[in-house]
Amino acid sequence: MRHIIAMLLENEAGALSRVAGLFSARGYNIESLSVAPTEDPTLSRLTLVTTGSDEIIEQITKQLNKLIDVVRLMELTDGPHIERELLLVKVNAAGNAREEVKRLAEIFRGRIIDVTDKNYTVELTGDGEKLDAFIEALRPSGIVEVVRSGVSGIARGDRSLRVEKTSARATATQD
Amino acid sequence: MELSGADILIRCLQDEGVEYIFGYPGGAALHIYDALYRQDKVKHILVRHEQGAAHAADGYARSTGKAGVALVTSGPGVTNTVTGIATAYMDSSPLVVISGQVPSQLIGQDAFQECDAVGITRPCVKHNFLVKDVKDIAITIKKAFYIATTGRPGPVLVDIPKDITAHKAEYAYPKTISMRSYNPVTKGHPGQIKKAVELILSAKRPMIYTGGGIIWAEAAEELTDFVRLLGYPCTNTLMGLGGYPATDPLFVGMLGMHGTYEANMGTHQSDVLIAIGARFDDRVTGELSKFCPHARIVHVDIDPSSIAKNVPVEVPIVGSAKAVLQELTKAIKATKKKPDAAALKSWWAQINEWRALNCLAYDRKTELIKPQYVLEKLYELTKGQAYVTSDVGQHQMWAAQFYKFDKPRHWINSGGLGTMGFGLPSAMGVQLAHPNKTVACVTGEASIQMCIQELSTCKQYDLPIKIINLNNRYMGMVRQWQEFFYDKRYSHSYMDALPDFERLAEAYGHVGMKIEKPGDVEGALKEALKLKDRLVFMDFITDQAENVFPMIPAGKGHNEIIMSPFLAAAPINRELA
Structure with a gap:
């Protein structure tokens, strides 16, 4: 699991x-x-x-x-939680692929953050499955490079992982 | 007034109450050695190899309960301690190892005698530190002792670059320390105590199985009260020997691979197993799928990760063995329910039937010296009062079987890591901590050679250790496995060209003895024990073919035990329940 x-x-x-x-x-x-x-x-x-x-x-x-x-x-x-991962993908954007990649990025709510004659670099956040699906969709266009951040996560609602602000790393006492 | 980092470090050790440090100087540690030279409160013991320093500090720790301290230089100095640190880690022994490091600006430059001490030791320490500022030395040393000696104890390494030991700062040693990320528990959860008491008192065939946690928690007295209150049988692990008096009738001996028949059968057939300060090691459980098929288990341990690691547990209790035993005893006394006397009576009848087999029997009618006989005599002549250290192998198992430890901290051996070479240097630490007590190092001709250079340290500090060398010219335990499981193909377990140990001991300035006949064993031991101020190296030439029995082969269950061929009657083996 x-x-x-x-x-x-x-x-x-x-x-x-x-x-x-x-x-x-x-x-x-x-x-x-x-x-x-x-x-x-x-x-x-x-x-x-x-x-x-x-x-x-x-x-x-x-x-x-x-x-x-x-x-x-x-x-x-x-418990209930939210997980997100960041994907940066550089993909071929020459010829027919140029419009197709832009369209796919819009469908997945990604953002094109860098453009050259040949390539787009797209930024996308989401859970792992969404990122996987985007990568699969881009594959026919020709993926140049994939960067994934690994998962970040946070609990939903009042459940939280925190340490009291006041707590010092170590407290020493002298005589 | 500002002090140098080296002076601050030594002041910390003084203020921590350190009596001895075991060490070996070298370039990166020279400022520290200079500070040592200018004081006389902390005594430095110069070993002959850094592995010896770690083991000696470990022997000191195990026999006193206080942290043992080692001081070494960078590079090979610290890598040589790794075996000793790993040994201490496996057996939860509190060490503070201080290592010199190359100057800060050279770290990462592949400098002379540089190694990543913190990286190399990371997997075998409870925690480690690299000190980056002279102002951090005092608090780091305080943390090191605090972490090493509290909770489940363990080794802590403090790596200090040379320039930091030269820089200056004001000195103030913290009196107490608390850390937000480290809060070891002590008391058991009251709800769990209640559940445990119910289960314990419902037992028909109980077994109390305790380990090194009893020793480290100073809980021997509490365990004795607990066991006697219930009248249940008690077995100890190799690390737990001395936690319950071995001469007490409720004690059924050690359990595990070379444990007694009654301890192993009793554990196997138990319906309630009460594990305290023990970690269900593979040498104890044998094949897990065959371990305790009928038992409901209570497990008390200070380390939550030891609980339910290997074996599912019905009532886990996280806490110190001492506190939890007190709570359990109190709760049992307070409840109206009593142990099931009738069930207990028939359970003890069964245990005594197993016990009557006398599973440790060996051939006494022989011209050869039997190692078991030497240990029986050692036990008799020292009246069971000696501190006994051992190396690793057959002699270790025989010492555990034949020397009956009634008190904790008297049996010092490398149980977890199984480090050959541990016996002699650890005996140095024990002897320094207990200068007027008999310290015997039970070893073999293979193990002793792994740290034999420490004979020189023993001479320098007049440590009158009694070395019992059970010399069978084989790596005996390896030979035994090859006999049983490799069709007697004795691959590289025979050591040719052994030194003449008697003369070797004499060359180091000690008394050497060579004993070749059973009739000379007692006389030699008596003579050696009389030489109160001398190290005596007794080289007993023993039966080469002797094996350790009983034996549960790896991968087998407790009921699949191999027994000695010298038993008076055939073993009884039927499933209860």
Whole structure:
């Protein structure tokens, strides 16, 4: 089963490799992974798509929680959520393809963001299936290059993954 | 007043109460070594190889419960500790390893003795740090000790570039630390405790199975109270020996691949299995699909990821073994329900029938020295009071079977990683922590050679370790597997051209002995134990063909155990339930 795990990580050098290393060391799958700092510069948010049985997913979340740099974690697929992925695709736009690609981009609500005599570059966001469908539709025109961001996700409604603003990374006391 | 990073580091160690650090100097660590030279609170033990430093710190940690500290230089200094760090990681031992790193501006330049210490150790540490600012040294060291010693303990590495140890800053060591991303639980969930008590008291054929978690949580006393309150049988894992007194009648011995018949059959046939501070390792469970077919399982562990990792669990309890045992004992005392006395009586009758087979029997009528006999004598002559370290292989299993540990922290061995070479250096750490106690290192001629250079360290610091070398001229456990499972094709398990260990020990300045006849075993051990201030290397020339029994072959169930050919009666094997 496909699962999306979102986590807040200490924004430290090496935190990402601890997560990636855990997956390779224990033989878990990573389908996609995306990470960037949050509004709190001490925290990064990482969204990871993985597959596995319920037992494996339970182990994955426990092992992730065990990493010292993981502050909080949420399995988005446990409840209603929104997932989005960004696609940038450079596609042949010479001859007949020029009109066809423009039409397809409009149908999928993509945007042409760069134009040359030969090529268009199209930007599209959506869930994975939509992006897959767009890529399939473009294929006859001649795809030059595909870039996908990996999934970002957020829970619907009041469910949220956050750390109290006031919480310091580490609090030390002196005598 | 501002101090250099190196002085700050040493002050941190002093303020942390560190007695000993085990280390080896080198370029990137020289500022730190200079700071060590200018003080005398923290004593430095100079090992002969950095692997020895990590194992010695580990032995210190396992025998005291305090963090063991190692100090090494960059590059090969730190890579040599990796085996020791991985050993500590597998057995949840709290180490703080401090490594010098090349100066900050050279990191990534392939500098002399540079390696990515944080990257290399990442998969085998609880956590690690690269210190980038002298102002971060004190808080990083505080965090390192805090992380290493709390929750499920483990090794932490702190990598410090040379320039950082020269930079200056004000020194202040934090008294306490809390981290938003690390909050180990201690107490068990009350609802789960209640469920566990119900299940525990409903048992007809219970088994209490405990591991190293009892030792690390200092929960031996609580476990003893709990077991005696219930009157249930108790088995320990290899790492858990000493967690429950081995001479107590409720103790059924170690379980697992080389566990006793009664422990393995009792576990296999149990209807309620109470696992505390143990992790259902493959050497304990054997083939998972055949493990405990009738049991409903309660599992107490401080590490949530240990629970339901290998075996489905009915009542999981996350918490420290000590706190949870206290809560369980209290709840059992408070409830009106009592253990099922009638069921327990017939269960004990069955266990005693298994026990009567005497599964550890071996051939006593022989001209050859039997390794088991040496260990029985060691147990007798030390009155069960010695600290025993071991290496890895047959001798380790015999020590676990024949030395009856009544107290925790006296049995020190590499159970998880199975590191040959662990025995001697870990014994150094144990002996330094317990200077007036007998420390025996049970080893074999193959394992001892993996860290034999530490005999020199033992001489420098007058460590009177008693080395029991069970010398069968084979890598015995490899030989045993080749005999059983490879049709006696002894591929590279025989070691030709062994050194004369007696003379080798003498060359290092120690007392060497060679013992070749069973009749000389007791006398040699007595003489060695009398030499209170000397290291004695006893080279016992033992039966080459001796095997460890019982044995559950890999991939088999607990009821498919191979028994010693010297049993008085045939094993009894019928499914209950």
